Amino acid sequence: MLGGDVLVQFSTVQKSYDGETLVVKNLDLDIHRGEFLTLLGPSGSGKTTTLMMLAGFEVPTYGDIKLHGKAINSLPPHKRNIGMVFQNYALFPHMTVEQNVAFPLEVRKVPKALVAEKVAHALEMVRLAEFGKRRPAQLSGGQQQRVALARALVFDPELVLMDEPLGALDKQLREHMQMEIKHLHERLGITVVYVTHDQSEALTMSDRVAVFHDGVIQQIAPPSVLYEQPKNAFVANFIGENNNLQGEVESIDGDRCTVVLKDGGRILATRVNVYGVEMPTVLSIRPERLFIGDAPEGAVNRLVGTVVETIYLGDHLRVVMEAADQSSLMIKMQARPHSPQPKPGDRIELSFRAEDCFAHAPLKEAK
Amino acid sequence: MTTESGVSALPAETPLGDGASLKVRLRRADRRRKLVAFGLVAPLLLFVVVSFAMPIAGMLWRSVEDTEVSGVMPRTIAALKRWDGQGLPADEAFRAAAADLALARAKGTASAAARRLNYDINGFRTIIMNTARKAPEADVADIREVLIGLDKRWGERETWAAIKRASGPLTDFYLLAAVDLQHDATGSIVRSPEDRAIYLDVLGRTFRISLTVTLLCLFLAFPVAYLMSTQPAKIANILMILVLLPFWTSLLVRTAAWVVLLQNEGLVNHLLMWLGVIEAPIRLIYNSIGVHVAMTHVLLPFMILPLYSTMKAIKPHYMRAAVSLGAPPWVAFLRVYLPQCLPGIAAGCLLVFILAIGYYITPALVGGAGDQMLSYFIAFYTTDSVNWGMASALGAVLLATTMILYGVYSRLVGGGAIKMG
Numbered sequence: 001m002l003g004g005d006v007l008v009q010f011s012t013v014q015k016s017y018d019g020e021t022l023v024v025k026n027l028d029l030d031i032h033r034g035e036f037l038t039l040l041g042p043s044g045s046g047k048t049t050t051l052m053m054l055a056g057f058e059v060p061t062y063g064d065i066k067l068h069g070k071a072i073n074s075l076p077p078h079k080r081n082i083g084m085v086f087q088n089y090a091l092f093p094h095m096t097v098e099q100n101v102a103f104p105l106e107v108r109k110v111p112k113a114l115v116a117e118k119v120a121h122a123l124e125m126v127r128l129a130e131f132g133k134r135r136p137a138q139l140s141g142g143q144q145q146r147v148a149l150a151r152a153l154v155f156d157p158e159l160v161l162m163d164e165p166l167g168a169l170d171k172q173l174r175e176h177m178q179m180e181i182k183h184l185h186e187r188l189g190i191t192v193v194y195v196t197h198d199q200s201e202a203l204t205m206s207d208r209v210a211v212f213h214d215g216v217i218q219q220i221a222p223p224s225v226l227y228e229q230p231k232n233a234f235v236a237n238f239i240g241e242n243n244n245l246q247g248e249v250e251s252i253d254g255d256r257c258t259v260v261l262k263d264g265g266r267i268l269a270t271r272v273n274v275y276g277v278e279m280p281t282v283l284s285i286r287p288e289r290l291f292i293g294d295a296p297e298g299a300v301n302r303l304v305g306t307v308v309e310t311i312y313l314g315d316h317l318r319v320v321m322e323a324a325d326q327s328s329l330m331i332k333m334q335a336r337p338h339s340p341q342p343k344p345g346d347r348i349e350l351s352f353r354a355e356d357c358f359a360h361a362p363l364k365e366a367k
Numbered sequence: 368m369t370t371e372s373g374v375s376a377l378p379a380e381t382p383l384g385d386g387a388s389l390k391v392r393l394r395r396a397d398r399r400r401k402l403v404a405f406g407l408v409a410p411l412l413l414f415v416v417v418s419f420a421m422p423i424a425g426m427l428w429r430s431v432e433d434t435e436v437s438g439v440m441p442r443t444i445a446a447l448k449r450w451d452g453q454g455l456p457a458d459e460a461f462r463a464a465a466a467d468l469a470l471a472r473a474k475g476t477a478s479a480a481a482r483r484l485n486y487d488i489n490g491f492r493t494i495i496m497n498t499a500r501k502a503p504e505a506d507v508a509d510i511r512e513v514l515i516g517l518d519k520r521w522g523e524r525e526t527w528a529a530i531k532r533a534s535g536p537l538t539d540f541y542l543l544a545a546v547d548l549q550h551d552a553t554g555s556i557v558r559s560p561e562d563r564a565i566y567l568d569v570l571g572r573t574f575r576i577s578l579t580v581t582l583l584c585l586f587l588a589f590p591v592a593y594l595m596s597t598q599p600a601k602i603a604n605i606l607m608i609l610v611l612l613p614f615w616t617s618l619l620v621r622t623a624a625w626v627v628l629l630q631n632e633g634l635v636n637h638l639l640m641w642l643g644v645i646e647a648p649i650r651l652i653y654n655s656i657g658v659h660v661a662m663t664h665v666l667l668p669f670m671i672l673p674l675y676s677t678m679k680a681i682k683p684h685y686m687r688a689a690v691s692l693g694a695p696p697w698v699a700f701l702r703v704y705l706p707q708c709l710p711g712i713a714a715g716c717l718l719v720f721i722l723a724i725g726y727y728i729t730p731a732l733v734g735g736a737g738d739q740m741l742s743y744f745i746a747f748y749t750t751d752s753v754n755w756g757m758a759s760a761l762g763a764v765l766l767a768t769t770m771i772l773y774g775v776y777s778r779l780v781g782g783g784a785i786k787m788g
Contacts, residue, residue: 055691078690078699090688094706103702104692155693 007033007159007191008054013063015049023049025215027063031193033158036185038194038202041212042238048163050212051195055161056080067159078107083152083160087167089144091136097123097147098132104155122154123147125184142173149181153188162194166201178204199239203227211235232273233360236284243290243329245283249274249359257359259283262325267301269359281359285352287332292319292342295351303350305329307342317341323350423766430545430759433538436530439480440467444534447527452553456527461514464521464530465498465505472499486754487529487540494518494526541760546570566744570764573740576658576730577723583663584670584719585712592674592711596681607675614668622729625661626652629733657733665729666722670715677711713780721769741765 008031015024024046031037039047052058053065056077064071072080083104091100101122105115123129126146136144145165152160162181166174182205185192196202202209203223210220211234218238219231230236237244247259247267257271259281267283274281291299305323312335319331319342331350342348437444442463450456471477481495498521503513515522532540532550543549543556547564551557558564595606613621628634629652636648651657681704689699727742741761748758 057687057691076690076696077687078693078695081693082691084688084691086684086688088682088684090682090684092685092689092703092707094709103689103694107692107694107698107702151692161691 005033006030007067008193009064009066009069010050010054011064011066013050013053013060013065015046015053015058016061022061023215024053024060027215027217029210029217029220031159031191033191034189035207036182036192036194036205038196038206038209039212040196040199040202040209040238042197045212046215047195047197047210047212051161051163051193054193055082055084081155081157081159083155083157085145085148085152085160085162085165087164089136089148089165089168091144091147091151093136095135096132097128097134097136097139100136100147101132101151101154104151108155110155118154122150125153126150126180141169142177145169145177146180149184153184153190157190159191159193162192164196165194167196174201175204181205203239209239211238213238230272230284230358230360233282233284233363236358236360241287241330241332243285243287243326245285245324245326246362247281247283247359249277249279249281251277256354257281259359265303265324267357268354269301269357270355272358273361274359280362282362284358284360285356287318287330289352289356290329290331291351292331292333292348296353298353298355299351300354301352301357303329303352305348305350307344307346307348309344310342321348321350426759426762427766428759429755430541430763431537431539432756433483433533433535433540435483435535436480436533437535439471439476440464440530443467443530447531447534450527450531452524452528452531455511455522455524458511460527461510461521462505465503465510465514468495468499469502469505472502482754483533483756484529486544486757487533488525490520491526491529494520538756541756542763544757545760545764566741566761566764569739569741569744570768572738573724573742573765574768576655576662576738576740577720577726579659580662580666580723581670581716581720583659584667585716587663588667588670588674588715589712592671592678595671595675596678597683610668610671613664618665618728621665622661622732625657625664625733629657629660652733653735655734655738658730658738661729661733662723662726666719669718669722673714673718674708674711677708677714681707709780713776717773717776721773724765724769 008029010027010029013024013027014022016022023044027046027050029050039050041047049058053060056072056075060073065073067080091097092103095103098119101119102115105118110118119132120129123132126149128143128146128150131139131143131147136147139147148165165181166177169177178201181192181194185205194202194205203226206223208220208222209226211218211226213234219226219235221229221231226235226239230239233244236242245261245267247261250258250260250266252258252271252274255271257269257274259267259269261267261283269281269283295302303323305321305326307319307321308328309320311318311320315335317333317335319333321329321331323329329350440463443460446460446463447456450460468477471480477495477499478492481492481499484491484495498514498517501517503510503517507513520526532538540549544559544563545566547559547567548556549559549563591606591610595603595610598606630636631648631650633651635651636645639645640648651660685703685707686696686699689703690696694702724740725742726740727746730738730740731743731746741764745758745761745765748754748761
């Protein structure tokens, strides 16, 4: 799916609402035909503004947005032929489900017979064929969202935007709908730009994820790369769980560096964005890459700490430890019911690999 | 099996102890709640019944009640019961009339009957009053000639028919008169003569003015309500105060202000002349222009408020959704925004229209003789000519037409859709 030709291109797009601060700073982004791209970030990171500029509801302060190679900055939203699904579904309450789905076709003056056929097909696609005569208020949240999907897809747009479409649903339904949307995307071959602040949603559904922070894309990559090779401390912390250890770079050797922790321990880490000796750095290690007991092959780093707490979660065990300068180092380990568990107060040695430990430049304090 | 029977036995053992069924106990539990609820609304209910429902019922009753003549001339009416309406009644009726009027003269009650009969036939007052004053002897053989000698109209069939018509205790006289109809001598319903047939005209005028004012209000209020609903809270509050400020001012003061503004030498005329729109002052007051301007101004808040509350509830994402689905802004407005405004439009129009139909002070102060609405005539009959029957009948016609319109309107818009915000 990646490597398709470029459908949408943002070049040095900026957006400011008040003329003082930029909500989106110099955004360069290519969206490929057929991909599922998620814009992920905390609120106020600029992801929704980016989506709204693409939909045409916000005008870039500077820069170009191109669709099919043509600048669309001044094209009004109703001429962009982009489907959109809103967080609150925005189904028209005074129309039935069928009328809602027929709306985009009717305003395009599609012949009546064809409208009926397409509406029926679209409702079947979201498995709501028998709900056509109902009003949106008579449907559950998940059904409403499926109607909104049908409505955004019925006029065969090439590009569909989704603005936190599952935000209002409960967890179980949300996970179900994630799969449904993902399968629809695969089946229809449309391009989807999806905005969410939920990182697990982003990882589940996307071909690529763009992590937004402070109006800038911190990293844009497929989910696995994002998780395994975060480009900076923000991405490491925002995607998945993460342990941070403060230290200072002692020496650099290619893509490896040696870091001295505050308590004097030495760690061999993968160098990401530290460029000089004696620079302060933050080491990021995933909880499941910390090992208790027998060190696996290649685990060159050692840490000794005290167990503070263990939490049993069925399929795995969480151990909270005090080690180095960290008071709550998190370790995720396989639950082995028939072998001894670490207990609070135990002193334990941890080991981890250099390639699982990333040396990032510390995050700048937020403004 | 044992567990099964144990389970099925359980509900019987759950405390239905005193033998009362679940329904009874539920009712008992609900009774207290209902009593409390009733107690809370009771004072208001009593107030509404005493100050609103009873007067209205009384008014409706007065529009059909007819006891003035039967109170004064009971024997005459009894005698006329046997009259078939052809030719003149028997001597007995003449004798009874003479006796009744003589007694009425003594008791000083003749004028009540005279006034009532005068509504039916102009000049009847003089017949009654003259006859009563002369108090003819009733026990004479030629009573017929005596009465006709006193007033020759006693010799007309129509005179006696009018008395028979007013014999009560119920009458449709006032209600028919309120819609320009009356009974002729034979009892069938016919149109009132030209000079008395004014109420249909007035009713029509009342509805015409109310409808125009309602449309003007809608036209002016819609953009304002839209603006208010789309502005941030701070600006919306300022706009709201501007809307409400006149609302809090006395109706009389506002109408008086229009009297000043709309004078020939008033601000509006001067402004129009200064702008070069007109050469000489035009008449803006004591005609229908004044009535429309002042009433629209006075009633505008009643349109803005329900519209605003409806529009406030329409989330902007509906319009965004419509536009993103390919609808040009005006199509999105017509097909998505406007239909959702309908409850507010309906409520506002209904409110303004119903208030406008009953308007009295404003047209009385800024309108001309030809711009008076139905309420003016109700007030006239109530306070000036003390013809409460007629006032009540006009009120009943107004009430009935309003109810009918409300019925039609709520059927059109869908009853449930109307809400007052």
